[in-house]
Amino acid sequence: MQQEIRYDDRIVRQFLIAMVLWAGVAFLVGIWVALQLANWKFNFDLEWFTFGRLRPLHTNAAIFAFAGNAIFAGIYYSTQRLLKTRMASDFLSQFHFWGWQLIIVAAALTLPLGITQSKEYAELEWPIDIAITIVWVVFGVNLFWTIARRREKHLYVAIWFYIATVITVALLHVVNSIEIPVGLFKSYPIWAGIQDALVQWWYGHNAVAFFLTTPFLGLMYYFMPKAAQRPVYSYRLSIVHFWALVFIYIWSGPHHLLNSAMPDWAQTLGMIFSLMLWAPSWGGMINGLLTLRGAWDKLRTDPVIKFLVGSVTFYGMSTFEGPILSIKSVNALAHFNDWIIAHVHGGALGWNGFLSFGMLYYLLPRLWNTQLYSKKLAEYHFWFGLLGILIYYISMWSAGITQGLMWMAINDQGQLIYPDFVETVNRIIPLYWVRVIGGTLYMIGFLIMVYNMIKTIQNRGTLEDEKAMVPTFVSLEPSPQESTHRRLEGLGTAFSVLVFIAVFVGSVISIYPVLNIHRYVPVTVSVEPYSPLELLGRDIYIKEGCYVCHSQMVRHLDFDVIRFGNPSKVEESMYDRPFQWGSKRTGPDLARVGKKYPDLWHYRHMINPRDIVTDSLMPSYPWLAEKKAEYDQLPKRLRVMKSLGVPYSEETVEKATEIARKDAQAIAQSLRDQGVTDDNLAEKEIIPLIAYLQALGHKVKGNPNVSLSK
Amino acid sequence: MNQNQEKPMEGHEYDGIQEFDNPLPGWWLLTFFGTIIFSFLYYLHYEVASGPNQEEQLKKSLAAIESLKKGGPALDDEKLLALFQSSSPDKGKSIYAAKCAACHGAQGEGLIGPNLTDTHFIHGGSPLAMYNVISNGVLDKGMPPWKDQLSFDDSVAVTAFVYKLKGTFAANGRPPQGTPEKTQ
Numbered sequence: 001m002q003q004e005i006r007y008d009d010r011i012v013r014q015f016l017i018a019m020v021l022w023a024g025v026a027f028l029v030g031i032w033v034a035l036q037l038a039n040w041k042f043n044f045d046l047e048w049f050t051f052g053r054l055r056p057l058h059t060n061a062a063i064f065a066f067a068g069n070a071i072f073a074g075i076y077y078s079t080q081r082l083l084k085t086r087m088a089s090d091f092l093s094q095f096h097f098w099g100w101q102l103i104i105v106a107a108a109l110t111l112p113l114g115i116t117q118s119k120e121y122a123e124l125e126w127p128i129d130i131a132i133t134i135v136w137v138v139f140g141v142n143l144f145w146t147i148a149r150r151r152e153k154h155l156y157v158a159i160w161f162y163i164a165t166v167i168t169v170a171l172l173h174v175v176n177s178i179e180i181p182v183g184l185f186k187s188y189p190i191w192a193g194i195q196d197a198l199v200q201w202w203y204g205h206n207a208v209a210f211f212l213t214t215p216f217l218g219l220m221y222y223f224m225p226k227a228a229q230r231p232v233y234s235y236r237l238s239i240v241h242f243w244a245l246v247f248i249y250i251w252s253g254p255h256h257l258l259n260s261a262m263p264d265w266a267q268t269l270g271m272i273f274s275l276m277l278w279a280p281s282w283g284g285m286i287n288g289l290l291t292l293r294g295a296w297d298k299l300r301t302d303p304v305i306k307f308l309v310g311s312v313t314f315y316g317m318s319t320f321e322g323p324i325l326s327i328k329s330v331n332a333l334a335h336f337n338d339w340i341i342a343h344v345h346g347g348a349l350g351w352n353g354f355l356s357f358g359m360l361y362y363l364l365p366r367l368w369n370t371q372l373y374s375k376k377l378a379e380y381h382f383w384f385g386l387l388g389i390l391i392y393y394i395s396m397w398s399a400g401i402t403q404g405l406m407w408m409a410i411n412d413q414g415q416l417i418y419p420d421f422v423e424t425v426n427r428i429i430p431l432y433w434v435r436v437i438g439g440t441l442y443m444i445g446f447l448i449m450v451y452n453m454i455k456t457i458q459n460r461g462t463l464e465d466e467k468a469m470v471p472t473f474v475s476l477e478p479s480p481q482e483s484t485h486r487r488l489e490g491l492g493t494a495f496s497v498l499v500f501i502a503v504f505v506g507s508v509i510s511i512y513p514v515l516n517i518h519r520y521v522p523v524t525v526s527v528e529p530y531s532p533l534e535l536l537g538r539d540i541y542i543k544e545g546c547y548v549c550h551s552q553m554v555r556h557l558d559f560d561v562i563r564f565g566n567p568s569k570v571e572e573s574m575y576d577r578p579f580q581w582g583s584k585r586t587g588p589d590l591a592r593v594g595k596k597y598p599d600l601w602h603y604r605h606m607i608n609p610r611d612i613v614t615d616s617l618m619p620s621y622p623w624l625a626e627k628k629a630e631y632d633q634l635p636k637r638l639r640v641m642k643s644l645g646v647p648y649s650e651e652t653v654e655k656a657t658e659i660a661r662k663d664a665q666a667i668a669q670s671l672r673d674q675g676v677t678d679d680n681l682a683e684k685e686i687i688p689l690i691a692y693l694q695a696l697g698h699k700v701k702g703n704p705n706v707s708l709s710k
Numbered sequence: 711m712n713q714n715q716e717k718p719m720e721g722h723e724y725d726g727i728q729e730f731d732n733p734l735p736g737w738w739l740l741t742f743f744g745t746i747i748f749s750f751l752y753y754l755h756y757e758v759a760s761g762p763n764q765e766e767q768l769k770k771s772l773a774a775i776e777s778l779k780k781g782g783p784a785l786d787d788e789k790l791l792a793l794f795q796s797s798s799p800d801k802g803k804s805i806y807a808a809k810c811a812a813c814h815g816a817q818g819e820g821l822i823g824p825n826l827t828d829t830h831f832i833h834g835g836s837p838l839a840m841y842n843v844i845s846n847g848v849l850d851k852g853m854p855p856w857k858d859q860l861s862f863d864d865s866v867a868v869t870a871f872v873y874k875l876k877g878t879f880a881a882n883g884r885p886p887q888g889t890p891e892k893t894q
Contacts, residue, residue: 081725156724222727231718231728240734244742264763268756272749279742286738323745414778419859420808556764558771562858567768598852600822601813612812674822 001472006465007080011093013367013463015073016360018101020450022065023356025108027446029058031439036619037586038432043619048112050619051586052545056123057111062348063121063211065104070356071215072100072139075162077363078222079143082159084152084470088145092138099135103128114543115185118578119200121207122176126187129177136173140166147492151470154489157238161218163496164246168210168503175507176203182640183633186539190644193573194262195514197581202253202511209249212347216355217245217284220312223359224288227304233290239485241283246499248277250506255326258335259555260581261568263520267328269510274326281319288312303378307358310386314350318343332557333408336585338428339400342393349389349442357381357449364453369461377452381445388442395434403428408559416562421588422615429617520570525702529575529646530695532634532660537692539637540629540685542578544621551582552591552696565592565697572700575646587618592697599667600674602690624686625678629664631657660688667691790837794870797863802871805864809856810872818875820884823853826872827880832888835876841869 035042036051043050076093080086087093106128110116116123124132143166147159155163176199179187191199225232232238254262254270289312292298298305321343325334334340365372372378406424409417418424478487488495513519521527530538541547552573554564561567568591573579582589597605601612606624609616634656642648652659661682667690668682681687718728755761762770783789807816818826829835832851833843845865847855856865876891 078725084725152724154722154724156727222725225727226725231730233730234732234734235719235722235729236731237734238729259764265757267764268753272752275745276742276749278745279738282738282741286735290732410775412778413780413861414775415858415861556768558768558775561768561772562775595849595852596854598813598822601852604822614808614812 002469003472004467005084005086005470006467008076008087008090008093009367009465010463011087011090011097012073012077012363014097015069015076016363016367018097019066019069019073019356020360020453022061022069022104023353023446024450026058026061026066027439027443029054029061031436031443033058034432034436034439037617038429038436040617040619045620045622047114047544047621047623050544050621052548052619053112053114053116055548056116056120056545057108059121060107060111060123061104063207064107067212067216067348067352067356068100068104070352070359071165071211071219072096073363074219074222074359075143075215077367078158078219079146079162081468082152082156082222083146083150084468084474085146085149087142088149089142092142092145096135096139096142099131099138103131103135106131110185114545116542116545117179117187117189118542118545118547118580119176119189119196120204120583122173122200122203125185126177126179126181127184129173129179132173133170133177136166136170140170144492144496150476150492151472151474153474153476154486155492155495156221157232157235157242158218158221160238160242160489160495160499161214161221163492164242164499164503165210165215165218167496167500168206168214168246168250171500171503171507172203172206172210176200180640180644182637186633186637188577188637188640188644190577191579192575192577192644193517193579194520194570195511195517196577196579197257197260197262197573198254198266198511198514200579201256202250202507205253205256206250208344208347209245209252212352213249213281214245216315216352219355219359220284220288220308223304223355223362224291224308224312227302227308227358227362228292228295228298230291230293230295233287233293237283237287241280241287243502244280244283245277247502247506248273248280250503251510252277252326254510255331256583257581258326258328258331259557259560260553261570261573263514263570266510266514271326271328273506275323278320278323281322282316285312285316285319288315303372303375303382304358304362306379306382307354307361310382311351311354311358314346314354314389318347318351321346332555333404334400335555336551336583337400337403337407338396338431339404340584342396342400345396346389346393349385349392353389353442354385357385360449360453364456366466367463368457368459369463370456370459373452373455373459377448381448381452384441384445384448388438388440388445391438391441392435393438395431395438399428399431399435402431407563410559410562414562416559419563421563422613422617425586425617426615517570517574521574522571522702525571525700527571527574528699528701529641529648530699531663531691532638532652532656533663533688533691534695535637535641535692536629536631536634536660537688537690538580540624540689541580541692544624546590547580547582549582549584549586549618551585551589553581554589554591560589564589569700572697575641577641577644590693590696594694594696594698599671599690599694600676602693603671603676603686606686606689621686624689625681625684627685628683629685629688631660631664631683634660663691664688785838785841787837790841790866790869793866794837794873797867797870799867799871801864802867802869805860805868806871809859810868815880815884817880818872818878819880819882824887825880825884826875827878827883828886829877829891830886830888831891835891837869837873840872841865844869844872 033054107124115125179189181187251273254266255274258267361378403424406418411417554560554568556567605612606621608620609618638648638653638656664682664687667687716730719731722729813823814826815821845857847853
C-alpha cells in the first residue's frame, strides 16, 4: 500500500535564505576584521567595533549563522526524503528556525557591546546559552521523532552523521556552558584554569568536528550521489570511517594546548588522537570523490559537482594539515600565529563554504520550481571563490610561518634575533593586505551567487511542497538475514545510544582527571586570588576581548621562555574563571607583564598605543579613561567566586567595593602626580584594568620557578 | 575495479541513492593502522617509559642556549669610555629613539621614566652604572632589562648616547629625581 505525502519544503527555503543573508554578514565582518589587522585605523576608535569585539562576531556568524543555517537547510531537505516522511512537526521546525535566527540576532547585538564569556565560539552569555539549549533540543526532538515515524527501515549514512551531530553538540554545549550568573549579562564558568582550558578546547575542537564536519559529511553523502547520479563508492568504508571519526574526534581537543601548562599526558593524548584522525577523515573524502567515478565529465559542466568536488578536496587538505599541526614540534612553530588562521579558513571557506554553495545551486531550481538563472554566473562564482581561498590560504601560510620562524630565531650568542614583538607583526602586514584581497574575491563570488539566486527566484514557478508516494507502513522489525551493522541501521534508538557512548568515553577519560585541579599544584605553593580591583579589571579585559590578540601562556619552549619569562604553571591560572590562555598572538604574551612597565606606561599605551610603541597596530582605547567601572557589582562577583572555591574572606566579599576603591585611589593619585589630569580618575575603567595587568605573573608564592624574570 | 562489474548493493536505495560495497583501499588501511601503531608507541615512550617530559626538554634546550652566551668583557668606567669613542653615535641615537624615547622622551627630558638630561641620578651617573641599569633594568621601578634584546655593541652604543645627554637640560624636563652627581 502506498500513500501520497508532501515534504515540508518551505522550511528548507527559509533556512536557505537565512544562510545566504548571514553568510553576507559573516564575510563582510571578515573583510572588516582583516582590514583592522592590516591597518589599525579600521577600528575607528569606537568601542563597539574594535578587533577584540568584532572577531568573535565574525567567527560566530560564520560558524553558527552561515554554516548553521546551511546545515539545517540540508538536513531538513534530505532527512525527509531519506526517511520517506514529512518532518514530524511543522511547529517544531518553525520554532527551530525562528529561535535560531533570534539567537543570531542576540549574538550580533551582544558581542559588539562587549557582553562575552571570552570562550571561543562559546562567547554568548548565559541567557543566550539557555536559548541555544532549548532550540537545539527542539531540533533534536523533531529529528528523532521524524526518525521514529520513518517509512524506510534502514537509516542511510547521512542520517548517522546527523544523529552524531545532534547528540554531541548538545553534550558539548551544555558541559562547556555550565556557568553561574552574576547579572543579566555576566557569568563565571564553574571551570577554572586548566579545567576551563581543557573543557573549552574539548568543546572548541569538537564544535569543528560535530558542527562543521559531521553534518557536512552527512550533506555530502546526500548531495554528492544525487548530483552525480552515481552510487556511493563503498558502504563498508562509510561504516568504518563513521565510527572511527565519531570515536576518535572527541579526544583531540588538547592539541589546542600543546607545550602549555596542561599536564603532559593530556597533551600527548590530544596529539596522538589527532594523528589517528587522519585516515578516518580521509575515508569521507575517498567516499565522496570516488562516488564520482563514471561521472567525472560532469565536473566540466555542472556547477554543483564543481563546488562539491572543490569542497571535498579542501576537506582532504584540511584534515591532512590538522594532524600535522597537532604534532608537538610542528605546533611549536604554528601555534599562536596565522598558520592556524590559514588552516581554519581552508576548512571554512573551502569545505563548509563550497559545500553550502554546491547545495544551494542544487536546491535552487528544485525548491523554487524553475531553472537556475545562469550556469555561467555559477561558474564565475566558483572561480572567484577558488582564487579567493587560494590567495587567502597562501598569504596566511606565509605570514604564519614567517612570524613563527622570527619568534623562534636565536643567534649564536643565545639572544633572540627579533626581540621586538612588534617587528615580527609589521613584517607580515603586507600579507595581511593580500589576505584582504583573497577575502574580497571570495565575497565577489558570493555576490554573484546572490544575484543569480535573486534572478532565479524571480523566475520561480508555483511554490508547493514536493509530493511523494511512500508506503503506508514499513515494519522496523530486525530480520535474521541482516548483518549486525545492517540490523543496527534499522534500530534508531540503539544506534543513537551507541553514538552517545562513543563520544562519551573519550570525553570522560580526557576531562575527568583534571576535575581535581589540586592534583597538579605543588603543596608548597600558595596562590593569592585577585584583589577586588584586579578582578574588576579582569572583567574589563574580557569585555574588551584582549584575549583575542594576547595570550597568557608562556609555553615550555626555549624561545617563548627567553622572550616572555618562565613557563606558565597550572597554579597560576587556578582561580581564573574563565581562563585567558588565548589562542593567537597578534600582540605579545601577557602572562608576565605585571610590573614590567610603570602604571603611566599602561595608561598612555591604552589611550594611544602608538605613543609608546610607534609601529603598534593595537586599537586605541580612549573610552577606558572615560567610562566608569562597575565597582558596585563587586560584592556579587566575589560572592560567586567564593562559592566556586576562591579563598576570599567574608570580609573581603562584603567590603569589596570599598577595598577596590581604596586601591584605585592609590593608582589614580600616582598617575595624577605624574601629570594625568582627571579628578575622578579612580572611577574609570582604565584603573582596574591597569591593576589587573600589573598583577599578572605575581600571584603565586612559594614556587621558585614562577617569578617575573627568568 | 572495473566498474562495469560492480553491482550496487541490494536493498540499499535511499531516495534513489544506491551504494557499492567496494573494499577499503589498502593504502588507506595502512595509513590508519600505521597511525594507530605509531600513536601507541609514542604514548608508551613518552608517558609510560622514560621519554623526557616537556620540563626536562625545556631545561636541556635552555642550558644549550645558556652555553652560547659569552660573558662580555669585564667592564669599568674607563674601558666603557674608551668603547664609547669607538661606537657609532648614529646607532646609539636610533636605538634610543626606538626603545627608550617612549618612556624617557625624545630629547631625554623624561616622561614615564626619569629625566636623563639633568645631573641627578637614582642609580648613579657613571658609565658603568648607566650600562648596568640599561642591561639589567630596575624591575621594581618599571625599567626593563635590555641585555636580551640588545647585543653588547648596541648596549654600549645606546649607553654612550645616554651618557652624552647628561647635563644637556632639555626643555620641559621632568623634575630631577635621585641624588645630584658629585662633581669630580
